[in-house]
Amino acid sequence: MTSKDLLNSIREKRSFLCVGLDTDLQKIPKHLHKEDDPIFAFNQAIIDATAPSCIAFKPNLAFYESMGTFGLSAFIRTVDYIKEHYPQHLIIADAKRGDIGNTSDMYAQSFFDHGKVDAVTVSPYMGEDSVSPFLKYPDKWVILLALTSNKGSDDFQMMQSADGEYLFERVLRISQTWEHSDQLMYVVGATKAEMLKKVRAIVPDSFLLVPGVGAQGGGIEEVMANGMNDQCGLIVNSSRGIIYADSSEHFAARAADEAEKIRHKMEEGLINKGII
Template structure:
């Protein structure tokens, strides 16, 4: 998916919501557990219920790997279903990969060639040659961890170097020599509030993938106030707040309501942008 297509979808549908498919067999409604593939069935119901309120889906690989080949198969079926049924939705594999060059190239092949997924989250610690193999695929996206939503983000990401630059700023600055706003985004946690201003100083045009609204306590309004651009520039993810809003047979309907509520807030924010 190109940047232009992404922007069009956002302004047409008036949403920049990403639904996180962190599907945990221990948390899905009991009535699904007798099915052959409860993880896929859960995802399919969530997707069908929420597709009109969002522009992206983000399965986190941890939740699928946890179930071995069965989990991986559910992941593959979910991706296939999305591509067939909702081809305009961006598919983000949240895998936080990153390794030496020849190994990152294998991961890139897996996600971009094999699964033909649109975007992959990548960890920056190992530097340029761990990231660039992912950037060699046309119309695919690297989403580089910059300033994450968790408490541990303070341990290293905020460390200030001798030139006064914080690590997450250095990651954003240096990585702009590797990719462009057309093939690279950054992960910035919704819990980081005013830090979005600092990030927009460095990356005025890049899309930001923003987890942490909902269960983790981030505010959508604050993210938009400090992070939104004329192109929107934001993809805001909610996982647990949508997919586990009800643990009963009405889980998909309740997920739709939660997604719709976020979509309406997002429409209000988008109306502030002159597009």
């Protein structure tokens, strides 16, 4: 999926929402537990309900890997379902991989050759050779962790060099020199929205995956004000605030309502920016 494809999808849906599929057996509605595959049953209902309001889905691998082969099977079924029924939606594997080159090559094969996802999140901590295997796949995206929304992000990402450069700024700047850097996106947490101007100063044209809207406290208005460029350049994720908005048999309808509320705010931002 190219950046042009993404922009077309954003304009068509009047949205840049990503729905995070952080599916937890302990949190899904109890009536689904009677299903043969309750994880997939939940995901299918959420996907069908929210697809009109979003452009992307982001399964978080930890929630599937924690259940062994049962969970991984549900992940594969989820990806296959999206590709079959909603082929224009971006599928992001939130896996946060990153290792020495030959190991990263195996990870890349796992997600792009076999998993058939469109994008995968990757840690840049080990440097270029740990990321480059993922960048060998045309029309696939590598989403580098730059400035995350968790409390501990300050431990390293906000460290400053003698010249005042933050570590996350160095990650952005150096990664832009790598081969196929046009296939890079960056994770920038919504709770760090005040830093988005610094991010945009270094990567003005890149897409940013922005988690943390909703349950983690990030505000969509501030994200749009500081992070949107002339091509939108944003994919904003919401997980718990949408998928766990209701635990009754009406959970999917409630998820649809919550997704549409966010989409409506995004539509206003896109109109104000002249993108739609």
